Amino acid sequence: MFVAILVFLLLLQQQEGSLAFSVTTSTPKISVPENQGADLKCSYSADFGTPRVEWKFRNLQGSETYVVFTGNPTGSYKDRVELYSGGLRFIKVTRADTGEYSCDVSNADKFGEAKIQLIVQVPPSPPLCGIPSTVTTGSQVILTCNDKDGSPPSTYKWFKNKTPLPEDPSKFAIYKNSTYTINPQDGNLLFASVAKEDSGEYYCTASNGFGSPASCAPMLMEVKDVNVGGIVAGVIVALLAVALLIFGLWYARRKGYLSKNVNESKQMPQYTRAGNISEEADVSSALVKVCCLQCLSLCPESFSLCH
DSSP states (O other): HHHHHHHHHHHHHHHHHTTTTTTTSOEEEEEEETTEEEEEEEEEEEEGGGGGEEEEEETTTEEEEEEEEEEOGGGGGTTTTTEEEEEEEESSSSSSGGGEEEEEEEEEEEEEEEEEEEEEEEEEEEEOEOOOOOEETOOOEEEEEEESSSOOEEEEEEEEEEEEEEGGGGGSGGTTOOOEEEETTTOOOOEOOOOOOOEEEEEEEESSSSSOOOOOOOOEEEEEEEHHEEEEEEHHHHHHHHHHHHHHHHHHHHTTTSOOOOHHHHHHHOHHHHHHHHHHHHHHHHHHHHHHHHHHHHHGGGGGGGO
């Protein structure tokens, strides 16, 4: 009998020890619509006595702030939250309140905490889409889609000509030659090397499980080949213009319309006509090289024309 009582007391002591200085919550995850109230519950064991209770908030970007400090709501929370015996009550939540809350309980030498995830439900709004109207064959192209209002954050789907694009095109024969990838979290549709068959009408939808999915207006993206003929014609016109400029400068110099500075003429030795011709040729050659360098900077395809 004595042994049984001793065993019972030991088990009771062990159970009490396992519950000593504990902080718990019955609401580890709460999801409520925007502009409604929410109760974040937090309880602690009696051995804390009369502890200090504080509440912290960490938003989706990782920034942390106090909601309750030294027993009082802080800053913008003063008119929106209140403490009660069982935890923290939001009178009205906003989408900015989505994140993780920490109930911290402490006394002189003990500490415990309980974490609560709050999700404020906000349906997605029509996303902003970035879709270029014209792109060049073989170039890298990014189509963007972003919903700034949805809470929790929206995920995205892309459509081409009203047909959904699969996230993994390699699994479908019709898309086996496609080079695109879709990121459903950030909404980007990336073409590593866009082809003419990628031309079409594109739009995306945003959804987060609350309300109806929202989409942007369809926009046409046209894939075109490089206009080599236009580039060559432009380079030829530029070279002709520079040639006329060089001829005009040479003619004006020969006729004496571009006279040298009087002081320079006194200091510089007189040249023979052969020397002048050589100097003019050097100037013309230099101007042609400068022109070609300018053309190359604007159009690399013109390299062969300058040689």
